[in-house]
Amino acid sequence: GESVGxxxxxxxxxxxxxxxxxCAYSNSASDxxxxxxxxxxxxxxxxxxxxxxxxxxxGQRVTVLLNKTVKxxxxxxxxxxPGDSAVYFCAENISGNQFYFGTGTSLTVIP
Amino acid sequence: EAQVTQNPxxxxxxxxxxxxVTCSQNMNHEYMSWYRQDPGLGLRQIYYSMNVExxxxxxxxxxxxVSRKExxxxxxxxxxxxxxxxxxYFCASSLARAGDxxxxxxxxxxxxx
Numbered sequence: 001g002e003s004v005g006x007x008x009x010x011x012x013x014x015x016x017x018x019x020x021x022x023c024a025y026s027n028s029a030s031d032x033x034x035x036x037x038x039x040x041x042x043x044x045x046x047x048x049x050x051x052x053x054x055x056x057x058x059g060q061r062v063t064v065l066l067n068k069t070v071k072x073x074x075x076x077x078x079x080x081x082p083g084d085s086a087v088y089f090c091a092e093n094i095s096g097n098q099f100y101f102g103t104g105t106s107l108t109v110i111p
Numbered sequence: 112e113a114q115v116t117q118n119p120x121x122x123x124x125x126x127x128x129x130x131x132v133t134c135s136q137n138m139n140h141e142y143m144s145w146y147r148q149d150p151g152l153g154l155r156q157i158y159y160s161m162n163v164e165x166x167x168x169x170x171x172x173x174x175x176x177v178s179r180k181e182x183x184x185x186x187x188x189x190x191x192x193x194x195x196x197x198x199x200y201f202c203a204s205s206l207a208r209a210g211d212x213x214x215x216x217x218x219x220x221x222x223x224x
Binding site (some may be wrong): 034036041043044045046049091100102103 | 115121144146151153154155156159161167169170201203208211212214215216217218
């Protein structure tokens with residue numbers, strides 16, 4: 001299978017600070033990437049996506065950066081709030097049919 | 112409300128007793144998929160379906176079957192469950208292909224003793 005991993009399994013940030021969650025992927029043919037948020041007891045929830053023809057995409061308080069040279073993906077959350085505490089997954093998509101997920105980073109926001 | 116539903120949410124069963132986990136979506140999505148989530152391994156794709164009567168193996172299909180007779184339903188079948196299939200299972204759907212935003216169900220926690 002594909003290797004999609006995260007650099008840090010846990011991350012703690014102070015409320016109001018910015019958070020950066022990193023992800024490495026191994027297949028240079030991957031053409032679509034998604035970040036998901038999973039709260040305890042719930043299914044993953046879509047946050048933001050990016051296609052391989054872009055290197056940056058912004059949403060509301062979130063930014064995804066894609067560096068294809070080093071096969072690295074990051075999720076930046078601005079002004080982190082307690083409601084952002086969750087596990088975050090990156091996923092890569094090759095050929096439009098299959099998805100490969102990372103193992104997740106647990107983000108804890110300290111009030 | 113647009114959603115993906117799964118039933119049951121929790122299931123404890125014994126080895127070898129056939130079971131089915133149902134998945135239904137009300138968004139007229141073509142693509143549906145099943146994942147299992149295990150500690151330290153993240154989400155792994157079991158099977159997916161591009162449309163009615165079109166199904167394909169994901170990363171970990173052994174021990175599972177699926178069917179897609181109708182667009183809205185995508186049941187996961189375990190013909191002879193084993194303890195290594197104890198896991199948290201998620202169904203997901205997206206509009207047309209895996210490259211579109213996927214909507215996930217609430218999960219089914221299965222324990223096989």
